Amino acid sequence: MGNPNLNSNKDSLQPADKEFENNIRPGLIDEFSGQSQIIENISIFIKASKLRGEALDHILFHGPPGLGKTTLSRIVANEMGVNIRETSGPVIEKPGDLAGLLTNLEPH
Numbered sequence: 001m002g003n004p005n006l007n008s009n010k011d012s013l014q015p016a017d018k019e020f021e022n023n024i025r026p027g028l029i030d031e032f033s034g035q036s037q038i039i040e041n042i043s044i045f046i047k048a049s050k051l052r053g054e055a056l057d058h059i060l061f062h063g064p065p066g067l068g069k070t071t072l073s074r075i076v077a078n079e080m081g082v083n084i085r086e087t088s089g090p091v092i093e094k095p096g097d098l099a100g101l102l103t104n105l106e107p108h
Contacts, residue, residue: 025071026071028075028079029046029076031075032072035068046076046080055080056076056080059073059076073086
């Protein structure tokens with residue numbers, strides 16, 4: 001039957017389960033497996049951005065759940081040494097929702 005604390009909805013994970021999930025995710029670009037061409041390109045983008053001393057250009061990850069978009073986003077933020085603000089498309093119901101997120105971002 002599995003762990004009764006787990007639910008298919010990740011928002012309902014217990015704190016210990018969230019911590020476990022975060023601890024098993026790769027934290028560095030070299031630890032991410034799969035999508036080797038994409039990883040190589042992102043790695044080059046990160047290195048170039050750091051050399052220029054500028055913020056990384058925008059990256060948009062898309063696809064069905066479970067492919068590593070969130071993990072890769074967190075890795076990019078970690079590699080750049082910046083915080084990340086996460087959201088998902090279904091949460092943004094009107095333009096004001098997105099404006100609220102963007103207004104509260106920290107400068108790089």
